[in-house]
Amino acid sequence: MSQNIFVFIEHVRGQVAEISYVMLAAARQLAQNTGGEVAAVLLGHNAQDLGKDFAADRVLYIEHAALAEFTSDAYRVALAALIQDQTPRAVLFGHSSIGMDVSSGLSAKLGYPVVSSCRSFTEDGKYVSQICGGKIMVEGDIPSPTALITMLPGGYKAEQGKSSQAPSVTSVAAPALDGLRVTLKQYIEPEAGDVDIAKETMLVSVGRGIQNKDNIELAGELASALGGSVCASRPVVDQGWLPTTRLVGKSGKLVKPKIYLALGISGAPEHVEGMSESDVIIAVNTDPNAPIFNVAKYGTTVDMFDLLPALTDKVRQAR
Amino acid sequence: MKIVVPIKFVPDLVEELTIDPSGVALDTAWLRLIINEFDDHAVEQAILLKERGGGQVIVSTVEADGSDDFLFTAAAKGADQLIKMTGDFTGVNNHALARAYAELLKELKPDLVLTGVQAHNDLDGSVGPLLAEYLGMPYVGYVAGITLADGSVIARKEYPGGLIAEIDVKLPAVLGIQASEQPPRYVAYSKIRQVMGTAKIEERPNADLNLDGGVSISRMFQPEAAERAEMIDGDADTVAEKIVAIIKEAGVL
């Protein structure tokens, strides 16, 4: 058993995911507490160069053609062997499409507990997780001797996980990877949208509070009066009320407009991830405890259906 | 094709959540439970697959307020078999739940298990991938679309920014559903009433749960925002005026 902190690096098509750097920053804090090293765990095919800008003490690199792109089966087998062999104090995974595919299975296989939705660590080395759509925080000791932890963004800056000095790379042999049951066929690019919401300076964003497809028009009128565009939270897109190209958040676009007007959006972490860097966030939500008010600069609990006609009117007058 | 969909009930986040006197758990006295929204999508996806390729859809949940209603609703949408796990599951961790479900699934021998991708109150991983490991099946999550192939399925897995990975997964398998290909269908209450008269919920008692694998909590609290929003009070007109002023100040108007 060691006091080292492992960070499972996520990459897709040669691009390291932002969460990996966030985790490297988190791991540094944790390693200072345990007195161990930070090791970036990189799996891939001709991919060792991806680790050049990691703020880590070393890169543990596993090379194999079957690891070129992430698939849950091959990656799970390779990670299981590594973790079992090196028994770090903790392994950080993204609470993400990649990390969540493997972390729980590894917990069941290896018998090491997994802590979900961790956002940061306390100075004395406790995990702090964010649950219930951002409404509840949970704190506790990191399970011993080895813990698997899935990390949300927001607690550390990705910049802190980068370094201009390339860490040393230690190669680790891949285990046998045959009989794989999960294979990547191809990637499909997102469809190009009518407007690119990532480039807009004025966004009117609607959430489930909009209630139905017809009401989207109300937000549309306001947006056109403002010279901006309408975007949305996931439930609105999943209901088919707006196309996927308008989705803001973890599975959609990252937006940074000058004004982000959130109408009937609760402010779940998966949504906030995509809009928290907007210049000015104005939130309209009838629930005074909605987490959106923790990221917004201005807020109101006025019913959006009362506000929308009045606001559209006043904007038109102001033009 | 035999498809099982396990259903979870979670606290409704629209309600106010309070922490009980222990300081490490939610106060359940006032908690309103609703279905995990991703499970609605999982049920829809299962029924779409059945409509396309035939087969049998089994929907299962642990006993909770509203679980019977949900099961009957699923039957009205097209589910063929309804199973309710009875026993005390309050505060049970996901590892324990997954083990209990694994026992059930070993008997049912499904080709495909569709879980919700996650629930908002997880602390020790998610049931889908845990279940897959206990059953020795592959797992792929963040799935929004499934096509049946020969001995496998093609799952469309979501990555950030709208990128999709098309993944071939050998059956039997567990998939974590993010969204169904169509919005979950609506069924009229009259149809649910009708089903209540004919459909049967099978009860399956669970006595001794092995609780290993949970995570210990020393404190639960509501986030103290570093900077909470400045609240704009007044009626709609007053608020609208203030918002216009803010937008003007930002130079967007």
Ligand SMILES: Cc1cc2nc3c(=O)[nH]c(=O)nc-3n(C[C@H](O)[C@H](O)[C@H](O)COP(=O)(O)OP(=O)(O)OC[C@H]3O[C@@H](n4cnc5c(N)ncnc54)[C@H](O)[C@@H]3O)c2cc1C
């Ligand atoms: C893996 C994963 C990825 C995800 N990716 C994304 C993503 O990219 N983007 C995203 O948005 N979500 C994403 N989600 C979903 C996310 O967890 C939330 O479920 C979602 O953001 C909630 O959307 P919402 O705020 O519109 O709905 P809700 O949470 O239901 O909130 C609706 C809000 O409207 C308010 N309201 C109701 N009526 C009115 C009214 N008349 N006037 C004013 N306010 C009103 C309510 O008080 C409530 O707060 C993801 C989830 C998962 C698990």
Ligand SMILES: Nc1ncnc2c1ncn2[C@@H]1O[C@H](COP(=O)(O)O)[C@@H](O)[C@H]1O
């Ligand atoms: N108590 C439960 N009963 C039935 N299914 C569950 C239960 N808990 C989790 N699941 C399944 O696992 C999915 C993900 O939930 P979770 O594991 O809590 O993230 C849910 O959407 C369900 O499909």
